[in-house]
Amino acid sequence: MLLNQFLGLAAILFCIGVYGVLTRRNGVMVLMSIELILNAVNINLVAFGAYQGDVGGQVFALFVIAVAAAEVGVGLAIVLLIYRNRRSIDVSEADLLQG
Amino acid sequence: MVATLLGILAQIEQAPFVRPAIDWHAVAPELVLLAGGALVTVFDLIFMERGRKYIPTLTGLTFLAALVPVLTLWDNGIARSLFDGAYITDRYALVLKALFLLSGYVIVLMSTNYMAEGDYYDSEYYQLISASILGMLVMASSRDLIGIFVALELISIPAYLMAAWRKRDLKSNEAGLKYMLMGVFASAIMLYGMSLLYGLTGDTKLRSISSAIADQGTTPIITMAIIFVIIGFGFKVSAVPFHTWAPDTYEGAPTPLTAFLAVASKAAGFVALMNVVLYAFEFQPEIAEPFIWLLSAATMTVGNLIAIRQTNVVRLLAYSGVAQAGYMLAPLAVYEVNGIEASASAVVTYLVIYAAMNLGAFAVIMAAARRTRSGEIDSYRGMLNWAPGLTVLMTIFLFSLAGIPPFGGWFAKFEVFRVLLTGNTFSGVSLAVIAAVNSVVAAFYYLNIMKNMWFMDAPEGTDQSKLKIPSPLVAALAITLIVTLVTGTVLAGPLRNATDFLAF
Numbered sequence: 001m002l003l004n005q006f007l008g009l010a011a012i013l014f015c016i017g018v019y020g021v022l023t024r025r026n027g028v029m030v031l032m033s034i035e036l037i038l039n040a041v042n043i044n045l046v047a048f049g050a051y052q053g054d055v056g057g058q059v060f061a062l063f064v065i066a067v068a069a070a071e072v073g074v075g076l077a078i079v080l081l082i083y084r085n086r087r088s089i090d091v092s093e094a095d096l097l098q099g
Numbered sequence: 100m101v102a103t104l105l106g107i108l109a110q111i112e113q114a115p116f117v118r119p120a121i122d123w124h125a126v127a128p129e130l131v132l133l134a135g136g137a138l139v140t141v142f143d144l145i146f147m148e149r150g151r152k153y154i155p156t157l158t159g160l161t162f163l164a165a166l167v168p169v170l171t172l173w174d175n176g177i178a179r180s181l182f183d184g185a186y187i188t189d190r191y192a193l194v195l196k197a198l199f200l201l202s203g204y205v206i207v208l209m210s211t212n213y214m215a216e217g218d219y220y221d222s223e224y225y226q227l228i229s230a231s232i233l234g235m236l237v238m239a240s241s242r243d244l245i246g247i248f249v250a251l252e253l254i255s256i257p258a259y260l261m262a263a264w265r266k267r268d269l270k271s272n273e274a275g276l277k278y279m280l281m282g283v284f285a286s287a288i289m290l291y292g293m294s295l296l297y298g299l300t301g302d303t304k305l306r307s308i309s310s311a312i313a314d315q316g317t318t319p320i321i322t323m324a325i326i327f328v329i330i331g332f333g334f335k336v337s338a339v340p341f342h343t344w345a346p347d348t349y350e351g352a353p354t355p356l357t358a359f360l361a362v363a364s365k366a367a368g369f370v371a372l373m374n375v376v377l378y379a380f381e382f383q384p385e386i387a388e389p390f391i392w393l394l395s396a397a398t399m400t401v402g403n404l405i406a407i408r409q410t411n412v413v414r415l416l417a418y419s420g421v422a423q424a425g426y427m428l429a430p431l432a433v434y435e436v437n438g439i440e441a442s443a444s445a446v447v448t449y450l451v452i453y454a455a456m457n458l459g460a461f462a463v464i465m466a467a468a469r470r471t472r473s474g475e476i477d478s479y480r481g482m483l484n485w486a487p488g489l490t491v492l493m494t495i496f497l498f499s500l501a502g503i504p505p506f507g508g509w510f511a512k513f514e515v516f517r518v519l520l521t522g523n524t525f526s527g528v529s530l531a532v533i534a535a536v537n538s539v540v541a542a543f544y545y546l547n548i549m550k551n552m553w554f555m556d557a558p559e560g561t562d563q564s565k566l567k568i569p570s571p572l573v574a575a576l577a578i579t580l581i582v583t584l585v586t587g588t589v590l591a592g593p594l595r596n597a598t599d600f601l602a603f
Binding site: 018060 | 275
């Protein structure tokens with residue numbers, strides 16, 4: 001079983017996701033970067049589960065997929081709200097609250 | 100094709116599905132709250148506009164009804180375990196469930212007039228609060244990574260929506276956006292840590308993880324997994340350096356929701372952190388303790404230093420809440436020498452008292468904002484003239500937050516210091532010194548608010564007539580005042596006994 005390749009892929013996805021969250025200024029792109037991290041988690045869980053012959057990992061991955069869908073649904077709703085009021089989804093422009 | 104299906108069916112018949120025995124009494128509080136939340140939704144759909152004024156009452160009653168099975172379970176006293184130990188209802192969980200339900204009730208009381216008089220009075224607000232509190236009840240009992248993750252998201256997702264509640268207000272939008280992005284990012288990091296923990300130990304139950312890590316010993320990858328998980332919860336409890344969302348979200352969100360985030364949501368984050376650290380990382384203090392020590396020291400120091408220069412009361416309380424989270428983290432940094440029971444009991448005691456005094460302070464701010472229409476400390480000048488009762492209440496809550504006897508806050512701090520000092524270790528004593536210095540710094544800015552209320556003259560043109568406070572807010576103030584007073588005096592001993600029952 002080639003566990004290392006899966007873990008390597010997940011680690012690379014995780015790093016790309018974290019980089020995206022920290023550098024992207026577009027709200028939708030930030031959400032997509034977070035999705036990358038969550039998918040890295042899913043690959044990890046399914047790979048570990050298959051490696052150990054345990055269904056727990058796949059069940060966990062199912063929960064992550066379902067909850068991530070809800071999370072991104074709410075996230076896009078909030079980004080849309082910002083777009084309606086500001087005509088922009090640049091998160092660095094959201095700077096009314098500071099100090 | 101048909102043959103394959105028949106083959107699968109034959110296999111299923113060989114191993115018929117056995118429904119696991121479910122202890123309905125153990126999950127009764129959650130079920131009552133779930134039924135109540137559904138009832139509120141249906142009630143709103145049937146009666147629409149006509150029923151709106153009953154929705155807050157109905158939600159409040161739901162919380163109180165869910166408290167009944169909590170009390171019967173406490174009276175029963177047996178630790179109940181469901182789903183093979185993934186969901187445990189013991190006295191530790193019950194204290195926390197009672198705390199979450201009561202703070203939920205107080206927050207509903209605080210929201211009643213605020214929401215009814217605002218532009219966005221919707222019953223969905225109360226449904227979301229019920230959902231979030233339900234997540235907290237589940238969190239108190241979860242002893243499994245999947246359960247903790249689902250409970251954490253059930254708490255957070257409604258809170259993202261409620262933070263952005265004032266749809267046309269740019270500040271509220273921004274509060275929601277910041278909270279959502281930081282929260283989702285934090286839970287993604289936490290999940291990555293959890294996936295590594297699962298992979299290295301082959302189980303999602305905290306107890307099995309604990310024994311599996313103890314067998315393997317500490318490896319770099321386990322260290323990484325533990326630190327990722329603690330970072331994820333660090334965002335939820337707004338520990339420095341993961342606190343940046345808190346002040347912005349607190350200022351922009353509707354004030355009752357700010358109280359909800361500062362008290363209930365933070366407490367839930369602490370419960371998750373305690374469950375994971377004390378159950379799963381029980382035998383890894385050499386990784387968890389120094390990391391939490393650093394978080395705790397940084398959190399209280401940075402929180403207090405930034406709080407000093409705040410001019411807005413809500414932001415000030417936000418940063419003071421960050422600092423208080425530092426005190427609450429402190430017992431978790433010394434759990435090895437004292438035993439995890441002592442640390443958990445100090446944190447739970449602090450959470451109960453902190454909930455009462457902080458909710459009280461927010462209730463005073465909301466009552467005062469009905470006159471001042473602003474959260475600036477300057478606008479509190481001369482409050483003694485137009486709201487003497489509120490001035491006294493705010494003084495009590497601020498004294499309690501500063502840790503001055505005989506109010507609850509001193510007992511909470513006393514418990515933390517007791518745990519820090521009993522082991523007589525370098526890390527415990529040094530953290531106690533840092534906490535003591537910080538308590539003095541904190542007293543400075545709490546006293547500054549009091550100076551404005553008691554001794555400064557009101558600015559010209561302020562309405563000097565006595566302020567009328569709506570009755571739900573009076574009830575919220577009364578509940579928080581009573582809890583703040585009794586936990587520091589007559590009930591300090593019983594509270595100590597109650598939290599000493601914590602069976603780990």
